[in-house]
Amino acid sequence: MNKVAIVTGAGSGLGQSTAVRLAEEGVNIVAVDVDQEGGQNTVEMVEKLGQEALFIKADVSKPEEVKKYVDQTVEHFGTIDYFFNNAGISGNGNYFLDNSVEDIEKVVGINLLGALYGVRYVADVMVKNGKGAIVNTASSAGVIGQDSVVTYSATKHGIVGLTKSIVAEYGKDGLRANAIAPGPTETPMVKDFFDANPEMKENAEKGIPQRRLGTPEEVAELVTFLLTSKAEYVNGEVIRIDGGFTNTK
Template identity: 40%
Template structure:
């Protein structure tokens, strides 16, 4: 067999691809030769990532989607299959941060907002991408959890709850689909310089509640590319014996 016959085109689907870890990972996967399906709610930043992929010699498409909307999720999955015929890697990454409140002060609408994206969005992505991977008989999924999924975060109870849930759903999916050739792992970033974290400063001013934030023991925040390096490893054959793994990439934050 030729290399082409034994190794078909590899297709990676990334949600939250418009910025931060999603963008950094998308660029690295494209450099590996994967065809990219980039998903984001923000059309402008998503298209910017696509332009960056193409400038590096990569190929891909952009699909705007609200990851908490079932029709939008089915559409981005359908667009991936329509364009490239398969989904080999799924970086189930899109998420939002909670506005900081003490638990009893959290508005119900804030609870609904965070759960809809961080938990329902991850669930819907898994639900529809797994169906494609089952038909292929193979697939590799990486969910974005957080160190908030390994330990509680002060003033971020709902965010912490959703990230604990991502850890749990990762393990369940890994257990249920390992015999079908699908691996499911999660990365738990902690202390990353992203727009998501930068936006927390603004919401602190809005709510007046200041979280008790711990600083990574390594002495600095992570760059998005440092998290992307781990995601790329999980997306590669080098992690072939890993499924259900929950990987902290946190500069020693959870020690």
């Protein structure tokens, strides 16, 4: 029987690359996103690889929509083996005191509450099954402090706490959860930004010991390793994938 993975933020970037990489390993995919077109593209890419895929349009910041994508996955596939809890937004890049309450709530709602709701409903299924693996997407900003991203950084530090603590509670029930902390990675969003601001790209690369950004494919490889049985005894970890960036801070 093929394994079943839910991937949130599957319509673009790290979510899309990981959905495709998992499909190459014979995994069926539930692609969750607010972006219908991106999500459908991912479904087509997975189907081309011969796996079954389902797009579910859901906003992860709304608990009822999170419950819906979990319920629909179980109805359709009967189980959830893997969960890439990945949907997120970067925020507006302004200094913290230039953010409104609404700006703060938006980033917290998607990045932190969305991830918490996801684990709340998915882990419920996994613990009942006595097995399951989760990868939560944190960030370099989840392991070090960085300016212009205070709210984002707070949510990503929260992802780290969620990952460690859920394992403390449910590791005994067969649940594995790890977090990834990518540095700047050339997803479409980041690529468009740096294409428009080439001097900022140069600056970013100077701060990375390997002198280049990461690729979505490199991140997808790590997530696939962490989700599958190859990483069976890796639990509650935060794995940095950043070319040495945070190591130098």
